[in-house]
Amino acid sequence: MGITTDSSSKSVSPGSAVSPLLRRYFGTPGRGLLSVLLATVWAWAAWALLRWAILDATWIAEDRSGCAPGGACWAFVVARIDQFLFGFYPPDEHWRPALILVLPVVLFAVAVSDRFQSQRQMIGAAIVLVPIASLALLVGGVPGMPHVPADKWGGLALTIVIAETSFVASMPFAVFLALARRSQMPVISMLATGFIELWRGLPLVAILFMAVILLPLVLPPGFQIGRVEMAITALTIYSAAYLAEVVRGGLQAVPVGQLRAASALGFGYWRTLAYITLPQALGKVLPGIVNSAIALVKDTSYVMIVGLFDFINIVTAALSDPKWLGSPTEAYLFVAAVYWLVCFGLSRWGRSIEIRSARARGVVRS
Amino acid sequence: MSGSALVHVSDVCKRYRSQEVLTGVSFQVARGECVVLCGPSGSGKSTLLRCINGLEDWNSGEVTVDGVDIAANAHRRGHIGQLVGMVFQDFNLFPHLTVLDNVALGPRVLLKEPSTKASAIGHELLERVGLSGHTHKYPYELSGGQQQRVAIARALAMRPKVMLFDEPTSALDPEMVKEVLDVMRELAASGMTMICVTHEMGFARNVADRVVFLTDGCVCETGQPGDFFSCPTTPQAVKFLSHVLAR
Numbered sequence: 001m002g003i004t005t006d007s008s009s010k011s012v013s014p015g016s017a018v019s020p021l022l023r024r025y026f027g028t029p030g031r032g033l034l035s036v037l038l039a040t041v042w043a044w045a046a047w048a049l050l051r052w053a054i055l056d057a058t059w060i061a062e063d064r065s066g067c068a069p070g071g072a073c074w075a076f077v078v079a080r081i082d083q084f085l086f087g088f089y090p091p092d093e094h095w096r097p098a099l100i101l102v103l104p105v106v107l108f109a110v111a112v113s114d115r116f117q118s119q120r121q122m123i124g125a126a127i128v129l130v131p132i133a134s135l136a137l138l139v140g141g142v143p144g145m146p147h148v149p150a151d152k153w154g155g156l157a158l159t160i161v162i163a164e165t166s167f168v169a170s171m172p173f174a175v176f177l178a179l180a181r182r183s184q185m186p187v188i189s190m191l192a193t194g195f196i197e198l199w200r201g202l203p204l205v206a207i208l209f210m211a212v213i214l215l216p217l218v219l220p221p222g223f224q225i226g227r228v229e230m231a232i233t234a235l236t237i238y239s240a241a242y243l244a245e246v247v248r249g250g251l252q253a254v255p256v257g258q259l260r261a262a263s264a265l266g267f268g269y270w271r272t273l274a275y276i277t278l279p280q281a282l283g284k285v286l287p288g289i290v291n292s293a294i295a296l297v298k299d300t301s302y303v304m305i306v307g308l309f310d311f312i313n314i315v316t317a318a319l320s321d322p323k324w325l326g327s328p329t330e331a332y333l334f335v336a337a338v339y340w341l342v343c344f345g346l347s348r349w350g351r352s353i354e355i356r357s358a359r360a361r362g363v364v365r366s
Numbered sequence: 367m368s369g370s371a372l373v374h375v376s377d378v379c380k381r382y383r384s385q386e387v388l389t390g391v392s393f394q395v396a397r398g399e400c401v402v403l404c405g406p407s408g409s410g411k412s413t414l415l416r417c418i419n420g421l422e423d424w425n426s427g428e429v430t431v432d433g434v435d436i437a438a439n440a441h442r443r444g445h446i447g448q449l450v451g452m453v454f455q456d457f458n459l460f461p462h463l464t465v466l467d468n469v470a471l472g473p474r475v476l477l478k479e480p481s482t483k484a485s486a487i488g489h490e491l492l493e494r495v496g497l498s499g500h501t502h503k504y505p506y507e508l509s510g511g512q513q514q515r516v517a518i519a520r521a522l523a524m525r526p527k528v529m530l531f532d533e534p535t536s537a538l539d540p541e542m543v544k545e546v547l548d549v550m551r552e553l554a555a556s557g558m559t560m561i562c563v564t565h566e567m568g569f570a571r572n573v574a575d576r577v578v579f580l581t582d583g584c585v586c587e588t589g590q591p592g593d594f595f596s597c598p599t600t601p602q603a604v605k606f607l608s609h610v611l612a613r
Contacts, residue, residue: 257454257458258460260421260454260458261458261459261460261517262460263421263443264419264421264447264450264451264452264454264521265447265451265471265472265476265521265524266443266444266445266446266447266448266472266476266524267443267444267476268443268444271476275475276460279462280460280461280462283462357462
């Protein structure tokens with residue numbers, strides 16, 4: 001292969017960039033035939049998908065029988081979109097969960113744009129404030145925002161709130177666990193290790209089942225934990241156990257000379273941590289942190305176990321509507337597309353931080 | 367002499383498990399004096415240096431700097447950082463900060479200077495070590511000699527009373543040794559109290575006020591550089607000098 005490319009690039013007259021490509025795909029009769037065949041299959045598949053998903057699709061209908069048989073029936077998703085996004089939230093208050101969906105998009109846009117890079121502390125504060133504000137928006141209870149009980153929450157807004165809150169809460173928790181595990185004091189180190197190994201060793205499904213079944217037995221009668229709190233707590237602990245090991249990897253990668261230099265300058269333990277160790281450690285393991293964040297977003301789908309109608313669960317529930325029987329393909333394609341967009345956004349965000357810091361340190365120039 | 371001494375090291379002993387690293391080291395450094403600590407490898411020079419700023423603890427004996435008992439205050443890093451500055455063999459600059467921030471971080475965070483003042487201190491010190499054109503670079507963009515000069519500026523930014531140098535030129539390519547030694551020479555001339563562990567015998571001979579020669583964890587010989595290099599009195603010093611000066 002390499003030889004063919006070499007000889008072709010030599011014989012090609014300068015300026016014609018198409019020829020090497022042509023040679024690559026049509027260099028021999030067999031290769032040409034294969035290329036034509038594959039191109040045909042791809043084109044056919046793309047055309048069929050386009051026809052099904054867009055051209056022959058039905059966007060608005062009363063029920064499943066109103067959908068054209070050959071195309072996708074997006075009408076189901078369109079008819080239920082309010083519920084999919086906002087759960088059973090009172091329609092008059094839909095602006096609140098809508099704002100919850102918009103906030104992270106705005107934050108993402110601000111965080112990746114070059115214009116706001118000097119305000120890193122502001123972005124950091126926003127990352128902490130967005131989940132708190134989102135929870136407050138859902139709960140309400142102040143003039144202008146009547147209280148909405150948790151059993152009305154649901155859909156994508158609930159998924160996003162649970163994911164944001166659990167991640168932001170698990171990050172400091174993870175740092176604390178990682179530090180405790182590396183502690184010189186054996187008791188603290190053993191407690192942290194035990195905690196991490198316990199929660200990391202349990203399936204999230206099992207943790208949520210235990211929360212639903214065991215907690216009421218252990219708690220004093222009359223004392224109840226809301227299901228949303230239960231879900232957020234379980235996901236926070238679960239995610240923190242994983243993140244702690246990621247953070248520990250970063251802490252271990254900071255050379256001991258850095259600690260000596262900081263100590264010699266007069267930095268105590270906490271200041272060394274804040275100004276020297278953590279910035280370096282977290283920077284080193286950013287891909288791992290983004291990985292955990294993406295996993296957490298998808299793990300929120302398990303909260304259906306405690307009876308919450310998160311994004312997937314509410315779509316699944318809607319499928320049993322007799323008016324729309326037979327729509328799972330469209331419904332789950334929609335769900336998949338939304339999850340993918342959220343996770344891809346997170347991935348891009350992480351990558352943009354990596355590239356920026358690498359560029360600042362000159363590792364990547366662009 | 368002892369009245370004006372800034373650094374007192376008296377009878378310091380240190381063991382790692384069963385191995386004796388320091389076996390009763392005593393010496394004093396006067397204000398404004400530049401002392402070179404030398405000796406064969408494994409003689410405890412670097413360990414002794416780390417005891418003087420409390421980075422290392424020891425088993426018995428006492429170290430005081432400007433009247434402050436280092437052992438009793440070793441955990442008060444902020445206090446010791448303003449008393450004793452240290453320059454390391456492998457620079458240990460903070461890679462995530464610019465050159466200016468490396469120098470200004472201490473004044474800003476530890477001395478509580480407003481950030482404009484901290485930057486001004488950084489600019490001034492970087493100019494002093496001849497790096498005013500490199501303030502916004504990151505450490506990896508500098509040569510070893512330049513990095514070490516930044517490290518000296520970073521230590522000076524805390525306005526220490528004494529500066530410790532732990533083999534500051536050992537990790538450098540030969541052509542960069544001079545630029546670091548020039549900064550150290552200028553520093554000594556300005557009246558800074560300095561304790562330098564170094565194998566640069568030229569520096570010891572020309573700049574140091576006194577040479578302290580360590581072997582096997584204790585002070586074997588001490589004297590003016592002229593006397594020490596021309597007529598060492600102990601056989602260990604004779605042997606050491608024949609090795610290092612033969613190079």
